[in-house]
Amino acid sequence: MEMDSNETQPTVVVSSPPGRISLRPMTLSDVDDYMVWATDAEVARFCSWEPCTSREEAIKYITDSVLTHPWLRAICLEDDRPIGYILIMPVDNIRKEIGYVLARKYWGKGFATEAVRLVTAEIFKEMPEIERLEALVDVDNVGSQRVLEKVGFTREGVMRNYIIMKGSVRDMVMFSFLPSDPFK
Amino acid sequence: MDIDSCTRKAVSSSPSEKIHLRPMTLSDIDDFMVWATDINVTRFCTWEPYTSQEAGIGYINSFVLPHPWLRAICLDDDRAIGSISVTPVDSIRGEIGYVIGSKYWGKGIATEAVRLVAAEIFKEKPEMERLEALVDVDNIGSQKVLEKVGFVREGVMRKFMCLKGNVRDMVMFSFLPSDSLL
Numbered sequence: 001m002e003m004d005s006n007e008t009q010p011t012v013v014v015s016s017p018p019g020r021i022s023l024r025p026m027t028l029s030d031v032d033d034y035m036v037w038a039t040d041a042e043v044a045r046f047c048s049w050e051p052c053t054s055r056e057e058a059i060k061y062i063t064d065s066v067l068t069h070p071w072l073r074a075i076c077l078e079d080d081r082p083i084g085y086i087l088i089m090p091v092d093n094i095r096k097e098i099g100y101v102l103a104r105k106y107w108g109k110g111f112a113t114e115a116v117r118l119v120t121a122e123i124f125k126e127m128p129e130i131e132r133l134e135a136l137v138d139v140d141n142v143g144s145q146r147v148l149e150k151v152g153f154t155r156e157g158v159m160r161n162y163i164i165m166k167g168s169v170r171d172m173v174m175f176s177f178l179p180s181d182p183f184k
Numbered sequence: 185m186d187i188d189s190c191t192r193k194a195v196s197s198s199p200s201e202k203i204h205l206r207p208m209t210l211s212d213i214d215d216f217m218v219w220a221t222d223i224n225v226t227r228f229c230t231w232e233p234y235t236s237q238e239a240g241i242g243y244i245n246s247f248v249l250p251h252p253w254l255r256a257i258c259l260d261d262d263r264a265i266g267s268i269s270v271t272p273v274d275s276i277r278g279e280i281g282y283v284i285g286s287k288y289w290g291k292g293i294a295t296e297a298v299r300l301v302a303a304e305i306f307k308e309k310p311e312m313e314r315l316e317a318l319v320d321v322d323n324i325g326s327q328k329v330l331e332k333v334g335f336v337r338e339g340v341m342r343k344f345m346c347l348k349g350n351v352r353d354m355v356m357f358s359f360l361p362s363d364s365l366l
Binding site for chain 2 (some may be wrong): 154161
């Protein structure tokens with residue numbers, strides 16, 4: 001089920017127009033940039049994780065969860081430094097879920113939209129068995145809902161009391177993108 | 185939460201025949217085979233019609249008896265005409281599913297069975313925050329059952345599930361402890 005993490009170095013995907021963002025695997029040397037968003041409570045607000053509190057914790061998390069992830073890419077600016085990451089998680093044989101996080105300083109500039117568009121455009125070629133790419137967004141996370149809408153994801157509906165997030169039961173908006181869907 | 189339990193009682197329009205729910209047992213095998221062999225019944229199920237009583241007994245032993253919450257739907261004579269179940273999805277979500285012999289379709293029996301379960305399940309499972317149901321887009325009859333009980337139709341999940349080799353769009357419904365039965 002999981003992507004072969006022993007694949008040869010995944011190609012760097014560059015966005016158009018060139019120079020905006022690129023995607024590449026994350027490495028331990030990204031730890032300081034990682035900490036910029038991982039320690040930010042505003043960024044962590046709708047994430048399942050609590051803000052990171054130390055460099056040691058960050059190194060451990062990157063080692064245990066980021067480097068081992070079947071499909072995760074750093075979102076980088078021109079200087080190749082990460083400002084966030086985007087990932088694809090398996091749900092079952094035909095469904096994958098997309099997730100992304102961005103440092104707050106870079107919110108509101110279209111970077112997440114670009115990253116989602118890039119990944120969505122590539123993922124069905126990389127994983128031809130996938131029939132559905134979906135995303136679950138907290139009802140209150142309007143910014144992230146807009147990202148998906150701008151790319152062309154379909155807002156399918158609000159799933160009430162769908163998940164527990166940090167001890168609270170939350171309503172989540174379900175979005176999907178199919179191989180046959182057009183990009184906006 | 186229990187302040188509202190009296191409003192959740194399974195009242196309102198009763199089916200033409202009274203039903204009750206009880207655990208299913210191996211002695212229900214003959215009645216099970218009536219619906220389990222019926223291709224009309226299995227059309228939107230993930231499984232193919234059963235072709236041997238041996239397979240039916242295997243199903244009851246391996247799936248029905250160990251199931252955390254599964255009930256036979258019975259008429260007055262206590263014979264099973266279908267079954268209804270609530271399967272945990274995770275710690276807060278349960279999924280309801282039901283199957284009725286086609287001879288008993290169109291009499292409000294499934295609606296009554298779902299209503300009974302929706303009225304009781306949150307008392308039995310207080311940790312449950314959401315009872316959900318996934319119905320094939322083409323299974324209008326089953327969608328109507330849930331709507332008549334008071335489930336909320338949340339939306340169509342496109343290409344959500346593989347059914348007998350085809351990827352299907354499914355309608356997602358939910359019923360919460362705070363929802364009112366219709």
